[in-house]
Amino acid sequence: MLKVAMIGYGYWGPKLARNFHNSKNFEIKYIIDKSSKQLNFAKSEYPFAIVSNKYNDIDTNKVDLVVISTPTKSHYKLGEYFLKKTNVLIEKPLALSSKQVLKLNNISKIFKTHIFVDYPFIFSGSINYIKKLILNKKFGKLLEIESYREQAPIRDDANVVWDLGVHDISIFYYLLGSNPSSIKSTIFKTGKNKLNDSAYINMKYKNNLNIFIRNSWISPVKIRIIKFKFEKAILICDENEPIYKVKIYQKKGSNDLLFNIEIPEINLSEPLFNLVEYVARSIKKNTNHIFKNNFNYNVTKVLEKI
Numbered sequence: 618m619l620k621v622a623m624i625g626y627g628y629w630g631p632k633l634a635r636n637f638h639n640s641k642n643f644e645i646k647y648i649i650d651k652s653s654k655q656l657n658f659a660k661s662e663y664p665f666a667i668v669s670n671k672y673n674d675i676d677t678n679k680v681d682l683v684v685i686s687t688p689t690k691s692h693y694k695l696g697e698y699f700l701k702k703t704n705v706l707i708e709k710p711l712a713l714s715s716k717q718v719l720k721l722n723n724i725s726k727i728f729k730t731h732i733f734v735d736y737p738f739i740f741s742g743s744i745n746y747i748k749k750l751i752l753n754k755k756f757g758k759l760l761e762i763e764s765y766r767e768q769a770p771i772r773d774d775a776n777v778v779w780d781l782g783v784h785d786i787s788i789f790y791y792l793l794g795s796n797p798s799s800i801k802s803t804i805f806k807t808g809k810n811k812l813n814d815s816a817y818i819n820m821k822y823k824n825n826l827n828i829f830i831r832n833s834w835i836s837p838v839k840i841r842i843i844k845f846k847f848e849k850a851i852l853i854c855d856e857n858e859p860i861y862k863v864k865i866y867q868k869k870g871s872n873d874l875l876f877n878i879e880i881p882e883i884n885l886s887e888p889l890f891n892l893v894e895y896v897a898r899s900i901k902k903n904t905n906h907i908f909k910n911n912f913n914y915n916v917t918k919v920l921e922k923i
């Protein structure tokens with residue numbers, strides 16, 4: 618059984634903890650948070666875990682993985698400290714610049730430890746189903762993608778693109794395996810927030826593929842929709858749908874307004890659980906195929922360009 622230490626038990630930390638707890642591969646050894654209220658909450662949920670408000674209380678000889686789900690501005694410092702000792706799973710966005718990502722990559726190379734990042738959608742059944750369709754060209758060439766991602770807790774250390782757009786950028790890097798050749802973006806504030814809360818982004822890829830992204834924290838409804846327009850079909854992927862997450866629309870005859878709809882069966886297991894199991898397999902086999910080849914660096918480079 619692999620041992621895990623979790624740092625940061627605010628909004629997202631408990632979701633990670635639940636998935637590590639549900640995995641047969643992991644045992645939660647430590648939960649660390651600065652806040653005594655959050656530590657009391659953690660202790661009530663996982664009474665067997667050691668809780669502390671100091672991350673250097675973690676005995677890194679006794680853990681196989683440290684999970685960092687603290688605010689983004691602390692990721693680099695904590696990552697640098699722990700990667701010298703053990704494997705680390707860091708929340709998105711991994712860091713606040715590509716320079717920091719390069720430094721973390723170098724540390725992990727020197728100390729032979731692994732960096733994993735929680736980009737949950739690249740572990741979702743729907744995105745992996747769509748990846749296969751892109752690769753086998755079942756519906757012909759991919760012509761255009763539109764992504765709408767709205768509503769999330771407003772942050773003061775990473776703007777809406779680094780916070781929400783990072784999901785889009787990681788999904789598109791995972792699906793296409795390359796970065797865009799050109800980017801145009803408009804990023805702005807609609808509220809009295811410290812950082813930009815809304816964005817429109819257009820990215821052009823090879824073979825004339827156009828991607829449009831709309832990100833906003835400011836929305837009364839939570840939207841997580843991506844439309845994939847292929848030559849022979851349009852796919853709509855809605856991660857908020859509980860079961861029917863992917864719908865395939867194909868034109869019926871010559872009428873442009875009539876479509877047949879197919880709802881394929883996809884793997885519905887929770888993306889965070891798939892991530893946890895990926896991390897377990899990677900640590901046991903000492904591999905990390907998703908995050909090798911500069912995945913995190915390339916994603917961060919696009920965020921910087923935007």
Ligand SMILES: NC(=O)c1ccc[n+]([C@@H]2O[C@H](COP(=O)([O-])OP(=O)(O)OC[C@H]3O[C@@H](n4cnc5c(N)ncnc54)[C@H](O)[C@@H]3O)[C@@H](O)[C@H]2O)c1
Pocket residue numbers: 624625626627628629630649650651652655670672686687688689691708709710735736737770780
């Ligand atoms: N993958 C996703 O879909 C997803 C979703 C939500 C949040 N996140 C990411 O998770 C991270 C945390 O977000 P959140 O919404 O949970 O924030 P949060 O503010 O709700 O929780 C952060 C917790 O970390 C604690 N903390 C801060 N600094 C600490 C330190 N040095 N040592 C120990 N504890 C410390 C705080 O007390 C707090 O309880 C962010 O980077 C965010 O982008 C990812």
